[in-house]
Amino acid sequence: MxxxxxxxxxxxxxxxxxxxxxxxxxxxxxxxxxxxxxxxxxxxxxxxxxxxxxxxxxxxxxxxxxxxxxxxxxxxxxxxxxxxxxxxxxxxxxxxxxxxxxxxxxxxxxxxxxxxxxxxNFSHQKEDLILLNSSKNISFDPLNKTLYQDKTIINLTNKEKELLTLLLKKRPHFVSIETIFDEIWSLDEEPAIMSLRVYVKNLRKILGKDLIINQRNIGYAIRLENEK
Missing domain, CATH: 3.40.50.2300 (Response regulator)
Structure with missing residues (x-):
């Protein structure tokens, strides 16, 4: 994108x-x-x-x-x-x-x-692609908001792309639910916690269950393999 x-x-x-x-x-x-x-x-x-x-x-x-x-x-x-x-x-x-x-x-x-x-805006990265899962060779291009496995594009919904981009920008800090709603839902949309959980579940299924972490009453964060 x-x-x-x-x-x-x-x-x-x-x-x-x-x-x-x-x-x-x-x-x-x-x-x-x-x-x-x-x-x-x-x-x-x-x-x-x-x-x-x-x-x-x-x-x-x-x-x-x-x-x-x-x-x-x-x-x-x-x-x-x-x-x-x-x-x-x-x-x-x-x-x-x-x-x-x-x-x-x-x-x-x-x-x-x-x-x-x-x-x-992604200057904390040394390369254009951010390696998310080394065993599956899954990388993310933050400029174009595109997820790759090897050289094949992995299809994500727009909300999943925006969520992944936001968590990567803010890492290693947690992002509150309120901030996520403000950043990736438009004013004419009604944010729903269940929808957010579905997006997180789908990303974990692709990237690995331990990449995106959540803490009750705080929010979500992403921790890369070399940052844990």
Missing amino acids: AAKILLLEDDLSLNEIINEALSDEGFKVSCVYDAQEALEKAYEENFDLWIFDVKVPKGNGFEVLRELRESGKNTPAIFLTSLSMLDDVKQGFLSGCDDYIKKPFDIDELIIRVKNIIKR
Whole structure:
């Protein structure tokens, strides 16, 4: 599954140019054109990266990111803006961004920065693939959220992919049930503990029963073979 990017840019032609360039690189891009749309989309869906313009209708990009950060969302974010003064850059980083790109910009530079931030989100890994089960040779590609046995793709549901990705990002720490619900269920879905248990059961069946552990009243965690 391709990495998902939320793009907030009210300039229609620039939005289209960025969308096309990122899509050509294999990213799945959701485009919005005002601050309210960006907030709604960011709460409804999970993304691997947010790219926000600042001067947009119905608010501004700084306010959008600040609200998302205060709500506990930690998705990496890039500001893409014509605001170039030092105070603007400071405000951007204080709002919680990971990078700040001033307009006008080179589209190739944007792509390089996008790829770097998405990969950096898994920077604790030395390789692109994370080995989950050495005896079965099962590995996970966190960038594309794809599970492999040898070179064959193992099919997972979207929720199973998102759950596995979340646990790997947060390891070795436990992830609470509430956080799991917030991260992998959208606002129009009703989270259910029984559904979560089914996803965990299915992953354990594939990966091995000891890889995903749970602790009552705390949540779930994943412990790799070399980290136990």
